[in-house]
Amino acid sequence: MKNGVSADDLAVLVAVVREGGFRAAGRRLGMAASNVSTTVSRIEEQLGIPVLRRTTRSLHLTDAGKVLVDRVDPLLSGLDAACNEVKALGGQVQGRLKLNVPGAVMRDILPALIAEYRVRHPAVEVEIVVESDLVDIVAEGCDAGIRYGSVLEQDMISIPIGPRRQQMALAAAPAYLEARGMPDTAEDLIHHDAIRYRLDGGPLLSWDIMSAQGSVQVEPSNVLVLSVAALDTGLRFAHAGVGIIHTFRNWLEEDFAAGTLVPVLPECWPEMEGPRLYYPSRSAPAPLRAFIDICLHASRN
Incomplete structure (x- = not known):
């Protein structure tokens, strides 16, 4: 390069x-x-300006470093994608697949898809970033994201991943219901203790319940609020009798069969659209195209 900084550096x-360090x-x-x-010191010497701010515990990009990485990262990713495209012509998909997903798909939707993907494409490294807010996957360096019912940017396309429809359910431990009684109507829920989830730095996930008037939002007494990052742990608190939990019905089937949790107001359980995989509408790299193929095949079965 004319400025003396090599692409390798x-x-x-x-x-x-x-990688963070x-x-x-x-x-x-x-x-x-x-x-x-x-190598980083050499870049700084050749450019005549610091690109990283280092401390004993962390490092951060300087303003100049952020400008440099924001411009260079897509170019290097494009080079990697081009090389992987050529390698794929030889019959083996290679490279990295980086997904940004909510915790809700980590328990039962994504593992089976990733397992099949690894069988078909063992040369691909898969990285999964778990967060629930809608993010700019391009800026975050991800190939694709998965979200529930989010309004996506115009330059994104999406496909179903996992079940087309999912049902939300209410459940509680027998000990809790013995002590507090079984709710008879959706309105009774406001007098009960609830295990709730909060989006990262945002609002509580709503309790949408079906009633004779249609879908209504119920505001129970919140005795335990968990981050959505701990979505899978809420059942443990429900088992312990802390309160009523509102979560995916398919997560509760084993507990219902074992009697460790009891259905609450099953006639009021609403349905929602299943998750969707979204990605930029521009040409997808080979690792992502291979994952899309698996998702499309699974959604048809």
């Missing part, structure tokens, strides 16, 4: 940012952490 800087980047690149640090 820039790839090391991008790896440091992606010199050691992690070194492990990914097969380099010693000291060599990674030296």
Whole structure:
């Protein structure tokens, strides 16, 4: 490059940012952490400006470093995608698939799809980032995202992933219901203790209940509020008799069969659209195209 900074050195800087440190980047690149640090220092010397702000516990991009990485990262990703496209012509998909997903799909929807993907494409490294807010997957360096009922940007396309429809359900432990009684109507729920979930830095997930008047939102007494990052742990608190839980019906079937949890107002359980995989409408890299094929096949069965 005319400015003296090589593409290989820039790839090391991008790896440091992606992996969150010199050691992690070194492990990914097969380099010693000291060599990674030296490479970043060389970039700074050649550009005449710091690109990383280092402390004993963390590192962060400077303003100049952010401009550099924001411009360089897509270019390097494009080079990687081009090389993987060529490799795929030989019959084996290679590279990395990075997905941004909510915790709700981590329990029973995504594992089976990823297991099949790994069987078909063992040369692909899969990385999953779990968060619930709608994010710019391109800016986050992800190939695709999964969300429930989100309004997506115009340059995104989406396909169903997992069940087309899912039902939400209410359940509680026998001990809780013995102590507090079984609700008879949706309105009775306001007098009961609830295990609720909160979006990251946002509102509580609503309790939408079907009634004679249609769908209504119920506001019970919140005795335990969990982050959606702990979505799968709420059942443990319900087992312990902390309160009534509102979650996916398919997550509760084993408990209903075992009697560890009891259905609450099953005639009021609403349905919702299942999750969707979304990704940029531009040409998808080979690892993502292969994952899309698996998702489409699974949704047809």
